[in-house]
Amino acid sequence: xxxxxxxxxxxxxxxxxxxxxxxxxxxxxxxxxxxxxxxxxxxxxxxxxxxxxxxxxxxxxxxxxxxxxxxxxxxxxxxxxxxxxxxxxxxxxxxxxxxxxxxxxxxxxxxxxxxxxxxxxxxxxxxxxxxxxxxxxxxxxxxxxxxxxxxxxxxxxxxxxxxxxxxxxxxxxxxxxxxxxxxxxxxxxxxxxxxxxxxxxxxxxxxx
Numbered sequence: 429x430x431x432x433x434x435x436x437x438x439x440x441x442x443x444x445x446x447x448x449x450x451x452x453x454x455x456x457x458x459x460x461x462x463x464x465x466x467x468x469x470x471x472x473x474x475x476x477x478x479x480x481x482x483x484x485x486x487x488x489x490x491x492x493x494x495x496x497x498x499x500x501x502x503x504x505x506x507x508x509x510x511x512x513x514x515x516x517x518x519x520x521x522x523x524x525x526x527x528x529x530x531x532x533x534x535x536x537x538x539x540x541x542x543x544x545x546x547x548x549x550x551x552x553x554x555x556x557x558x559x560x561x562x563x564x565x566x567x568x569x570x571x572x573x574x575x576x577x578x579x580x581x582x583x584x585x586x587x588x589x590x591x592x593x594x595x596x597x598x599x600x601x602x603x604x605x606x607x608x609x610x611x612x613x614x615x616x617x618x619x620x621x622x623x624x625x626x627x628x629x630x631x632x633x634x635x636x
Contacts, residue, residue: 472632529565563634
C-alpha cells in the first residue's frame with residue numbers, strides 16, 4: 429500500500445519535474461533511491477549479500493536509472509509536445525528495467541527457491557529468478573501507466589487517486605507464481621526426478 433501511494437503521488441510530481449534537467453536529476457535520484465530500497469526489501473529468495481555488494485548494486489541501479497531518465501528527457505527537444513509528455517513514463521519504465529535487476533542480481537546468480545504444491549522446497553532456480561524479476565518489471569510498468577499515461581489528457585482528472593489504486597491492484601501480478609519443470613535448469617530437473625517427484629509445475633515467490 430505504501431508503495432502504491434508513493435507511486436501515485438510521485439507520478440504527478442515527476443510529470444512537472446521533467447521540465448528541467450536539475451529537477452529531473454533530483455527527483456529521479458530520490459525516486460530511484462526509494463525504488464532501490466523497495467526492490468531489495470521485497471526481493472525473493474534467501475541468497476546472502478554483503479554490504480559492499482549491496483552498495484554496488486544501489487549505485488549501479490540509481491546511476492543507471494537516472495542517466496536513462498536524463499537521456500530520454502533530452503528527447504523532448506526533438507519530438508512533438510504530445511509525444512514529449514509521455515517521456516516521463518518512458519523514463520520511469522526504462523529505469524525500472526535497470527533498477528530491479530541490479531538490486532536483485534543475487535537472485536539471478538544464485539537462483540530462488542522453488543516449491544511443490546505442498547510447499548516442499550525442491551531447490552533453487554536461476555530460470556525462476558529470471559521469470560520472477562521479469563514479472564515484477566512488468567507489474568511496475570503497469571503501475572506507472574495509469575498515473576503517467578492517462579493524466580496527459582485533459583478529460584481525465586489527475587486527482588482521481590481511487591482510479592489509480594484500482595488499476596494498480598488489477599495490474600499487479602500475484603506474489604506466488606509458477607513455472608513448468610521442463611523450463612528449469614537440467615540439473616534441477618534431474619534432482620527433482622531423482623527424488624521421485626513426478627510433478628509438472630513448481631512454484632516460487634516472485635517478490636513485489
